[in-house]
Ligand SMILES: O=C(O)C1=C[C@@H](OP(=O)(O)O)[C@@H](O)[C@H](O)C1
């Protein structure tokens with residue numbers, strides 16, 4: 001489905017947009033629920049990634065397919081490694097078979113797991129023979145994906161002697177590791193994270209069993225961008241958010257101040273409002289090593305505002321749903337931008353011209369589709385294969401339409 005977005009404005013004062021639970025929190029809690037069935041989860045994400053995670057955990061089949069869901073692939077690899085007396089194969093989409101997993105497999109095998117590769121060494125699909133892990137200390141490279149580390153931590157409290165993880169080298173996406181630890185703490189698992197060592201104790205007693213997932217901040221980013229690109233005083237509210245978020249992407253509220261967007265909490269809603277214009281001569285400099293998923297949104301916001309930016313800390317973007325650095329450069333340049341990328345950064349030159357009627361390719365990446373959509377405030381554009389959004393945000397297009405953006409097939 002290719003969607004045409006017509007240049008349009010935003011209607012003010014609509015009812016809040018209800019974004020469902022964070023897919024990161026949801027997929028962690030689903031795994032913990034599989035380990036501790038007393039756990040009940042509220043406001044679970046309705047994303048494909050969460051649906052595939054839940055399906056895999058409740059499946060009795062020995063052939064698991066997580067499609068495009070990175071967290072599901074990584075977390076389930078750890079989970080099935082400790083399911084004694086069960087052997088499974090786990091696979092995913094063609095792209096998933098290109099996303100590296102060796103660092104996690106090596107770490108689990110060092111702990112005593114039995115995981116092997118079915119096609120290319122280092123990549124899914126995997127064969128996992130579940131068994132009791134005999135070791136409890138492991139060293140893992142921390143600069144490629146934090147999901148490998150979260151996967152280990154999530155099973156740590158079920159190991160006889162807990163888990164002692166030493167992180168090797170630069171640590172990427174730290175807020176996601178902290179989210180894992182905080183969720184473990186909420187259910188009563190004792191943890192510590194000092195310097196580069198994380199310790200997980202075996203769980204003595206479940207503390208909280210009813211957990212409510214905060215709505216997804218990465219999904220909120222597209223509305224931040226929409227408000228940043230809109231006229232002064234435009235306002236939108238989103239539910240359900242918390243001031244003390246576990247999600248690193250909540251840094252959006254701070255980042256978007258530079259784009260003239262204010263955030264106000266009203267109960268569990270956030271109200272985003274455009275309160276000032278951005279000076280065309282600014283050059284936005286941001287290190288996004290802690291918030292890689294909002295890089296595409298921010299790059300497109302800057303382009304839409306006609307301002308320059310230099311985004312760094314982006315080395316993980318190359319191994320996500322697509323090579324997001326290459327995809328961003330290609331699509332922004334179709335619209336008239338000048339973009340320079342390196343292996344871990346993106347530089348956008350200021351330009352006030354945005355081309356009309358350009359079709360944006362999305363590369364099977366939900367965030368490519370959603371990041372470019374707010375440009376409809378500035379120009380007519382087409383989003384190719386717009387259904388990709390369901391990976392994290394199935395109702396994105398209807399929610400966008402409710403803001404006043406005109407779209408048609
Ligand atoms: O743990 C998680 O829930 C996630 C961690 C991040 O991945 P990396 O650690 O690979 O950067 C992020 O990009 C992804 O969308 C979700």
Ligand SMILES: C=C(OP(=O)(O)O)C(=O)O
Nearest residue numbers: 068069070071293320321
């Ligand atoms: C990178 C992402 O997801 P995952 O790695 O879990 O597939 C994402 O949602 O942007």
